Amino acid sequence: MRALRFHAFGGPDVLQLDQVEPPEPAAGEALVEVHAGGLNFADTERRAGTYLGALPLPETSGFEGAGVVCAVGAGVEAAWMGRRVAFIAPRAHAERCVVPAQRLIALPDAVDFVTGAAFPLQGLTAWHVLHTLGRVRAGDTVLVHAAAGGVGQLLVQLAREAGAHVIGTVSRDAKHDAVFAAGAQRVLTRGPGFQKELHEVAPGGVDLLLEGLGADVDALASLAPLGRWVTYGTAAGPPPPLALDALYERSITVSAFWLRSALPAEVAAQAQTAVLARVLDGRLRLAISTAPLEEAARLHRRLESGLTSGKWVLTLR
Ligand SMILES: NC(=O)c1ccc[n+]([C@@H]2O[C@H](COP(=O)([O-])OP(=O)(O)OC[C@H]3O[C@@H](n4cnc5c(N)ncnc54)[C@H](OP(=O)(O)O)[C@@H]3O)[C@@H](O)[C@H]2O)c1
Incomplete structure (x- = not known):
């Protein structure tokens, strides 16, 4: 089968399409014939060698996909055979991927494979960031940084649905339209005048700040008293150290999200x-x-x- 692999950590050029033997499902696993694989920022970090956790090489890229179950290991219900599924699992950017059975998501007929490969990772992340950690409430003012990105656009939509007033930020004006289309009431470009502009739009500060940037986030200057800050990534670089005593003045809550902790079946x-x-x-x-x-x-x-907005999906058939 074809697999998108890297034999060394590095830039995009280390990616190559290799012919490899298909994996076999062990007990509790299914084998999925992959039709589409979602692309995530984490794929670039994993390839570059900066992702959390050690990784043996060579490694196959990808964290999510959609396709058809073509084999099941011991202990997995035979009814999964032939079912259309989406999934979150490593090594998804290959023609076959082994998936723990509890990570199989049955796809309704109305959802095509490309859509099936697009929603799991960013969708679950956005849901938990906004609801589980962010505890969004109707009437909250929510600041979504990098709001044109994959997770960003989902956060904007879910926050609006929850009744929040949503301010999105982007790095360049060309991304404004995508954030307005997702439903944000205001879009600001991050840059030297950003905090001043934010103060004009939300004079008391925002109730909830959501960011996957890591660096370049002056969260404490953006939040209202009793504000909540959820961080879920480091796309712009590692965050500076945070002194806990800096949170006292406005009683700020900080939380950090990693999807892996929310993948056990009962949580997911x-x-x-x-x-x-x-x-x-x-x-x-x-x-x-x-x-x-x-x-x-x-x-x-x-x-x-x-440079991208929204979600990219790789097609395999
Ligand atoms: N914690 C978790 O479990 C989890 C799960 C999924 C994603 N994430 C994280 O969430 C963040 C967004 O992921 P995504 O899949 O939505 O990615 P994405 O669509 O590529 O969006 C990332 C955004 O980050 C901004 N950015 C700032 N500095 C950047 C840089 N140096 N290089 C690239 N982008 C930069 C860009 O928006 P601007 O142009 O507006 O700056 C870009 O649109 C990433 O940090 C990712 O690792 C975390």
Whole structure:
């Protein structure tokens, strides 16, 4: 089978399409014939060697996909055979991927493979960041940094649905339209005048600040008293150290999210159901672009240059 692999950590050029033996599902696992694989910022970090956790090489890229179950290991219900599924699992950018059975998400007929590969990782992340950690309430003013990105656009939509007033930020004016289309009431470009502009738009500060940037986030200057700050990534670089005593003055709550801690079946099920229902009925619109697997290196380059908006999906068949 074809697999998008890297034999060394480095830039997008280390990605190559290799012919390898398909994996076999062990007990509790299913083998999925992959039709589409979602691309995430984490794929670029994993390839560059900066992702959390050690990784043996060579490694296959990808964290999520959609396709058809073509084999099951011991202990997995035979009824999964032939089912259309989406999933979150490593090594998804290959023609076959082994998936723990509890990570299989049955795809309704109305959801195509590209959409199926687009929603799991960013959808679950956005849900937990906004609801589980952010505890959004109707009437909150919510600041979503990098709001044109994959997770960003979902956060904007979910926050509006929850009754929040949403301010999105972007690095360049060309991304404003995407954030307005997702439903933000205001869009600001981050730069030297940003805090002044934010103060004009939200004079008392924002109630909830959501960011996957890490660096370049002056969260304490943006938040209102009793404000909540949820950080979920480091796309702009590692965050500066945070002194706990800096939180006292305005009683700020800080929390950090990593999807891996929310993947156990009992935690994932509720969020999965909520996100998939919204994809199905159109409350969540995924701004998807597609490209064949062969173009993965080009897309990695664009993703880590911050040039993309919305979600990119790699097609395998
Ligand atoms: N914690 C978790 O479990 C989890 C799960 C999924 C994603 N994440 C994280 O969430 C963040 C967004 O992920 P995503 O998949 O939505 O990515 P994405 O679509 O590529 O969006 C990332 C955004 O980050 C901004 N950015 C700032 N500096 C950048 C840089 N040096 N290079 C590239 N982008 C830069 C860009 O927006 P601007 O142009 O507006 O700056 C870009 O649109 C990432 O940090 C990712 O690792 C975390």
